[in-house]
Amino acid sequence: MSMEIFAFDKSLQERLVEYSEILTAGAKVIPASQIHSEWSCYVELVIEPVGWRALWKIPRLTCQDFEIHYPTIVVVEVENVDFQELSALVKIVAVQDEIQLPEKYDVPLNELYPTQHQENTVLDMIGTANCIDQLRFFFNYLWMPWDTDDDDDTDWVSLHLEPRIRLFFDMKRGVVNKETCDVIRSLTREGRDIQAKITRLEEDISDEEEDQDQVLDDGKACQLMKLHFRLQQIKTEMEVLENPVMREVLTRNKGSNMTDKEVKNRESRGTRSEGYFVWLGGSVQDMISSLSNVQTVIGPDMFLKTSNCLQEALDASEAGDIVVLGEGEHQIRGVGGLEEGGKFKGFGRLGDTVICGRETECGPSLMDFSGGEVYLEGISIQLGDLQMGLLARKGKVQLIGCRIFVTNKSVIKLGTVVLPGAKLIAQNTTFEGLGTAIVIHSGGSVTLDGCYFNECVEGIQMHDNSSLAVNNCSLSNFKEHSIRMETQKYVTGPEGKIGSSELLQNVSEINIKDCQFENNGKGDILFQAKPSAAFFAKQEGNTNMVS
Incomplete structure (x- = not known):
């Protein structure tokens, strides 16, 4: 059965007209407190109440509750729509993997993607799919959690609708x-x-x-x-x-967080790289000894500044700079000027030099790199409540003697994600307690040498036309698989293949040398059919206000 979904690529003006018609009831004021009921009335008029099939993209936290990988997509049949709650009772009719899910589940309508092929051909599925698309776009991008505090005499539509639609499209277009x-x-x-x-x-x-x-x-x-x-x-x-x-x-005026005087001082020193030493405190003798160690890292002539806050150092840094970390727990909300390249160097005990996120202030990843060459050495990276540790968008990220770990283990936690065109090189690095240690998207490249995996659900997830080279690593003791590949090249039909490392003999994307595969819960290697490409290709651009 075809799993093609409906796709809607609408302009700013089309969105504005649609929502104005849905939410403008004559000339009366529509306060924030009434927005939900307006949607309930509209949905009841348009959406088919029962009997249609859809793909359910299970959200991240629900995947965590079910203890399944994120993202997971299943086929469901709608048995009843609750118009007041904007949700549907669905029956799960097909899953891709051997996962345990309840037979029926209440799902928010905006998590459903109706399929084009339906057994009941008299249903108005274009209207249903379009309505859900409108609902999803509105609550993902236009409705904010603080709107509920607006006064009842304030017209939400005239105050927020157009500015927020324009903001979404300005972000999408790169304005x-x-x-x-x-x-x-x-x-x-x-x-x-x-x-x-x-x-x-x-x-x-x-x-x-x-x-x-x-x-x-x-x-x-x-x-x-x-x-x-x-x-x-x-x-x-x-x-x-x-x-x-x-x-x-x-x-x-985006410049940086530095004052005009600081900017001029940096310009006066020329364009060479500079160093930052982040020191959380200690005795004078400890400080002297630490500075001696710093000198061995950056040399005696590099311009050096000290700080007791890693985030302040990152905000003041520029691409190519070096940040040296003393022992302690360093909280950040982003990598600042080193996003486009630079070096992080920890000294002291690996377990005592830790970078972690500030609660609620980080994005989905702790460290997000988008170009150049980034080196991290001797640093522990703790995900905490974040979804992933490192995100490599472009350029090269190199890990030497690092540790990426979580203490609150979850199947949805990702150690490192490598996007198309990016490259990860990891040497003597440990991945611990993660759902998936490394994710490689099509066009991404990963090289591992002497790395360790402890108490992870799975080791490496990859896709067609990605690249993986592994040398002298122990790919053992995973709860599920050491390598899971979503592919259209090496499987035909919906059935996957599970086996030993012998499955990799004719796989051009993977090169394994001197590695051990032992005691993996569901098999060493899994090839599984790639989820519907149409589903991922037909989403609303790549602008996401919340993730």
Whole structure:
């Protein structure tokens, strides 16, 4: 059966007209508190209530609950649509892998992608698919978590609709610079996380108030107040960023976090690379000894600045600079000027030199690199609650004697993701506690030498036309597979192939030398049919305000 889905590529004006018609009821004001009910009425008029098939792209946190890999896509049949809740009861009719899922599940409508082929040909599937596309776009890109706090006498449509649609298309077309896009995504993500925490806390406090024998927790009430305050701060910042005039001002003055004096001082020193030493404190003797070690890394003549905050050093750095880390836990929200290349060097014990994310302030990855050559040596990278450790978009990332790990193990945690055109070289590096240690997209390249994998669900996930070279590594003791390849070249039909390393003999993308394959829970190698290419190709561009 064909799994082709409907695709809608709409212009700014088309989106604006659609939403104006859906949400404008005559001349009356539509406050934020009424937006959901307006959608419920519209959906009930348009969407087929029962009997149609769709692909369900299971969201990341639901995959975590089911203990399955993200992304996972399954075929479902809709048994009932709940128009008030904007959700559907679905029956799962086909899965790709041997995964355990409930037979039926309540799914938000915006997670469903109706298929073009339906057994019941009288259904209006174009109208249904178009309506779900409208719903998905609206709640992904236009509706913000702080909107619920708007006054009831404020017209949400006239205040927010057009500016937010224009913001989405400006980001998609590259009109908004990357730094501002990153800030917008980070604020939106943080706002959604905070709103989820507020909802949970309010439920806990409500339960405590109902229980007369339980004393109200002042700590929870104080935390709730702080969360509301932060949400209002985010709302204020986003109101500025939604204004195109203010965005232009920020773009012209994006420079860096350095003062004008600092910028002039750097320019006066020429274009050579500089060094930053991040030191969290210690005795004078410790400091002297540490600076001696730093000198062996950067040489005696490089210009060096010291800081007690890694993020400040990264914000002040430029491509090609060197950041040397003393022992301790260093929190960051991004890699600053080293995004386009540079070097991170830790000294001391590997387990005591740790980079981790600031809660809610990071993107989906802790370290995001988009060009040049990046070297990381002697550093532990802890994912925490983030989805992935390193993201290599372009250029080359080299890991030497590093450790990428999580303490809160989950099947959806990814160590390193290598996108098309990027290259990862890892030597003597350990991947620990991850769902998937390394993901290689088509066109990406990975070389591993003397690397270790501990307590990971699977080792390496790759695709057709990617490249993997592994030397002297132990590809053993995975809960599932050491290598999982999504392919259209090496399998025919929906059935996959599971076997030993002998399966790799005629696979041009993979070169294995002096490696051990032992005790892998579901087999050493898995070739599985690639999910519908149409599904991934026909998404709304690559602009994502939340991920």
